[in-house]
Structure formats: C-alpha cells, structure tokens
Amino acid sequence: DVKVTQSSRYLVKRTGEKVFLECVQDMDHENMFWYRQDPGLGLRLIYFSYDVKMKEKGDIPEGYSVSREKKERFSLILESASTNQTSMYLCASSPYRPQGGNTEAFFGQGTRLTVV
Amino acid sequence: QQQVKQSPQSLIVQKGGISIINCAYENTAFDYFPWYQQFPGKGPALLIAIRPDVSEKKEGRFTISFNKSAKQFSLHIMDSQPGDSATYFCAASSEYNFNKFYFGSGTKLNVKP
Numbered sequence: 001d002v003k004v005t006q007s008s009r010y011l012v013k014r015t016g017e018k019v020f021l022e023c024v025q026d027m028d029h030e031n032m033f034w035y036r037q038d039p040g041l042g043l044r045l046i047y048f049s050y051d052v053k054m055k056e057k058g059d060i061p062e063g064y065s066v067s068r069e070k071k072e073r074f075s076l077i078l079e080s081a082s083t084n085q086t087s088m089y090l091c092a093s094s095p096y097r098p099q100g101g102n103t104e105a106f107f108g109q110g111t112r113l114t115v116v
Numbered sequence: 117q118q119q120v121k122q123s124p125q126s127l128i129v130q131k132g133g134i135s136i137i138n139c140a141y142e143n144t145a146f147d148y149f150p151w152y153q154q155f156p157g158k159g160p161a162l163l164i165a166i167r168p169d170v171s172e173k174k175e176g177r178f179t180i181s182f183n184k185s186a187k188q189f190s191l192h193i194m195d196s197q198p199g200d201s202a203t204y205f206c207a208a209s210s211e212y213n214f215n216k217f218y219f220g221s222g223t224k225l226n227v228k229p
Binding site: 004031033035040041042043044045048056058059090092094096097102103104105107108109110 | 118148158211220
C-alpha cells in the first residue's frame with residue numbers, strides 16, 4: 001500500500017514562528033503536493049513539486065515556501081505563521097501520468113495547525 | 117478563483133435514495149476527472165475517475181456522468197447507505213500542466229438510516 005506520512009497530526013504554534021510541516025511518501029512518486037483544507041473552500045493547492053528541487057506555485061502560495069531535497073520528502077514552510085494560516089494541511093503524492101493514462105493522488109492524514 | 121465549482125455544499129439523503137453531486141469546470145485542457153471521498157480524520161481517497169472520451173463510468177453503486185460540451189460532470193450514488201456519509205470532492209487535472217489536481221469545494225453527504 002502507498003503510504004504518505006505527515007510528521008504531525010496536530011500542531012499549535014505562536015504567531016510569527018517559523019513552522020515546518022514534513023511529508024514523506026514511500027512509493028517513489030514523482031509528484032508531490034501541499035493542499036490546505038478549509039470548510040466551504042475545499043482543497044486549495046499551495047505548492048506542487050514534479051521532481052527533486054523543482055517546485056511550482058499553486059493557487060495560494062503567499063506566506064508559504066517548500067523544499068524538496070529528496071524525492072520522497074516534501075516540506076512546507078510557513079515563514080512567519082499568522083492566525084489566518086490556521087487550517088488543515090494535506091500532503092499528497094502521485095506518480096507521473098502517462099499520456100492518455102490515469103493517475104491517483106494519495107493523501108496523508110493531514111496536519112491540523114492552529115496558530116495562536 | 118476556483119477552477120472546479122462543486123454543488124451542493126451539503127446533502128441529506130435517506131437510506132436507499134440517490135445522492136447526486138455536481139461539478140463544473142472552465143479549462144478545456146482538463147483531461148482527467150476523479151472523485152475523492154473523505155471520512156472524518158482521514159485524508160481523501162480516490163473513489164472513481166473518468167476521462168472525457170466517455171460519457172459515463174460506473175463502479176458498483178457509484179456512477180460518474182460526464183457532459184463534455186457543457187463542461188460538467190456529476191457523481192451519482194445509488195442506494196445510498198449510512199456508510200457513504202462522508203465529504204466528496206470532485207477534481208480535475210491536465211497532462212499539459214504537470215497533472216496538478218484542482219479540487220472542488222466539497223460536498224458533505226449525510227445518509228439518514
């Protein structure tokens with residue numbers, strides 16, 4: 001079974017702190033994603049990586065950065081946490097989709113971050 | 117701006133009834149449309165998916181209907197069961213954009229016994 005593991009289920013951080021959310025996948029997937037889940041807004045893409053050291057901004061990258069130094073690990077960094085970044089953060093990975101083929105995003109269980 | 121619009125936000129259905137969730141998109145480059153199911157405390161998991169070259173895909177009690185000209189697709193859950201109570205997300209991706217998945221806003225389904 002594909003496993004995507006997020007380092008923490010729950011985190012409480014103070015405003016202004018630098019926060020690291022870690023994600024590891026064990027299936028050698030090329031693509032990795034960070035989403036933020038908020039009620040009524042669904043899953044919004046923060047950042048995406050399609051290869052080691054490669055990253056693309058998603059729809060809401062402001063206030064976040066990412067790091068992918070190894071294929072299996074994708075880190076989300078909140079440079080200076082703010083209360084409006086209180087949310088559920090979901091990491092996902094997927095294999096490269098061949099032309100005309102299908103793919104699937106595998107999700108971790110999420111990290112519920114509260115910024116106080 | 118949300119790339120995939122989903123409705124309704126919440127849905128209550130009696131056991132044995134049909135649950136219908138609708139999604140719409142604008143980007144004609146999207147070529148893969150999955151639906152994800154999420155139970156409380158869990159990450160979303162793939163339920164069923166469709167490509168735009170077919171108008172319908174059925175897996176057990178779950179069916180996706182796809183209307184390419186209208187840029188709409190929907191999930192039908194036949195004979196809905198209390199165990200189907202979850203949040204459902206539609207999504208879309210394009211092989212021309214690194215296969216990034218764009219998700220709808222989610223529908224919270226409650227199936228009453």
